[in-house]
Amino acid sequence: MMVHGCARRACLAVFAMAMAPQDPVEPPPGIEAPDAVAEGGHLVVQVNSGVKEIGLCVPGVGQWTVPVPKDGRVEWRLPPNVRGGHRIIVTDLDIPHPSSKTVDVVGSD
Amino acid sequence: MRPVLIVPCALFAAAAVVAQTDVVVPAAQAGAEGxxxxxxxxxxxxxxQQILVHVSHLAPLAGRRLTALxxxxxxxxxxxxxxGEIDLVVRVGAAGRTVTAPSRTFADNVVGAVEVFRGRVTLPAASPSAPASAVWTGDNAVRVQFTTPYAYAGGDLCVDLAGAPVGTAPIVWYxxxxxxxxxxIVTVVGTACGPFANPSGQRTGVGPRGLVPGETARFTTWGTPGAFAILGLGGGLRSQPLDLALVGAPGCTLHVDPLITLVTVVSPPPFGPELGGLAQHRVPLPAQQSMLGVHLGAQWLELAGAALTASEALDCTVATQxxxxxxxxxxxxxGREVDVDLTRAPVLRLSAQ
Known part of the structure; x- marks a missing residue:
């Protein structure tokens, strides 16, 4: 049965929404992060690979490119609009296939 | 009767011939955590990974045979x-390039390589007790005993390791x-216009530690998937930013007069459509003295159909030493690109006889 063009595009759009945000396929090699961080706290990411910057992405809020210090320890203060229930995606920004790990933000109350 | 002293001397001489020397690179980390x-x-x-070591770290090893790392x-x-277990191949040879200007082609960095080890190595799991730092034994270290010693004649050295885990279980061993x-040094100037800017008005970045001669600066921006992304690099920033409303991009400002423009296409969104796609250019910085302190301005322009937007600008200064x-x-x-790192290196102990 042929699907009308508009209905087909709507189906594809719904499918795309169901697939996003992408769950990480593998964590970034050489990058370690906790599974969860408290609202308003500091996220500590240990970068032991050669990357000089990582990406920290919060769907619905925004994304940041954060430089990696010489000791590899990235400490990122969660912005006030990153609240419990949000997810932080830590990525090595390695185009075309960036690796990532998801960190859950838990409420502080 | 004359005392017989020949045999004890021979014993001492024999002991000296087989005595092992351990040299830690760098020496200051022999007993101290890096x-x-x-x-x-x-x-x-x-x-x-290839580790190129300057001869100044290796003086005690001259004329000796390297037997382990x-x-x-x-x-x-x-x-x-x-x-976990890994399958590992180790080669050692003279460094083909200097430690301040290694090549991104592995073959260029080693001369007269000798395969000193090929086999399976066990990376020990961390002990559940309190960790002991700067200890070279037990589960704190992994030692690779060479099956073929390497005769070190002096000069800069290249240690070349290639390996892979056995099985699929993750190994975490750093x-x-x-x-x-x-x-x-990187300073953000202005704010981005268009979608995919974060709450601070930024959507691009480069790590300052990549702005070192001999390394690779990685300029990245977020943008509209499928759009053309143009990285403009110039010798600093414009003294008077240009309002891009003149070309149909109100609210956007151009801060760079580019000497070089690099074009790519923004990737599909890897982490959800609301975060946009990624565009990136890796810019290798020549390992030349003339690069020290060079001033660069960087800014991305995005062309999605007829819509033009611009990122914030990055005012970059290459390292001065x-x-x-x-x-x-x-x-x-x-499966990834070759990376050069001149500012962070593993502590390594070389054993020799």
Missing amino acids: DSARMVEGLGHAGR TFRRDHTADFTGLG PDAVSDATTG VPGLGIAVVSQLA
Whole structure:
């Protein structure tokens, strides 16, 4: 049965929404992060690979490119609009296939 | 009767011939934890790493045969080590390039390489008791005993490791490392216009530690998937930013008069459509004295159909001095690009007879 063009595009759009945000396929090699961080706290990411910057992405809020210090320890203060229930995606920004790990933000109350 | 002293002398002489010498690179870390951790591609993650060592670290080894190398586990990071087995190949040879200007082509960095080891190595799991730092034994270290010793005649050295984990279970094992403070400087100027700017009005970035002659600066921006992304690089920023309303982009400002423009296409969104896609250019910085302190301006323009938007600008200054570690790391994870690191290197112990 042929699907009308508009209905087909709507189906594809719904499918795309169901697939996003992408769950990480593998964590970034050489990058370690906790599974969860408290609202308003500091996220500590240990970068032991050669990357000089990582990406920290919060769907619905925004994304940041954060430089990696010489000791590899990235400490990122969660912005006030990153609240419990949000997810932080830590990525090595390695185009075309960036690796990532998801960190859950838990409420502080 | 004359005392017989020949046999004891012979015994002492024989003992001196087989005496082992251990040299830690750098020497200051022999008994002290380094200030960093750095993966060795091939140890825990499939890949290859070359460690180029300046001759100044190796004086006690001149004229000797290298018989083993050892890495020490890092104890400063907040994670638990997971051990495992790896298949490893180690080659040693004279360095084909200097430690301040290694090549991104592995074959260029080593001359007269000798395969000193090929086989299976066990990376020990972390002990559940309190970790002991700067210890070269037990589960704190992994030692690779060479099956073929390497005759070290002096000069800069290249240690070349290639390996992969056995099986699919994750291995988390990071060697202790030292770092150098050499870095460039990056200052954000202006704000991005269009979608995918974060709450601070930014959507691009480059790590200052990549702004070192001989390394690679990685300029990245977020943008509209499928759009053309143009990185403009110039010798600094415009004294008078240009309002792009003139070309149909109100609210957007051009801060750079580009001497070089690099074009790419924004990737599909890897982490959800609301975060946009990624565009990136890796810019290798020549390992030349003339690059020290060079001033660069960088800004991305995005062309999505007829819509033009611009990122914030980055005011970049290349490092003003050459890294002083005397160690260079050239590495590649399987399936990824080659990376050069002149400011962070694993602590390494070389054994010789």
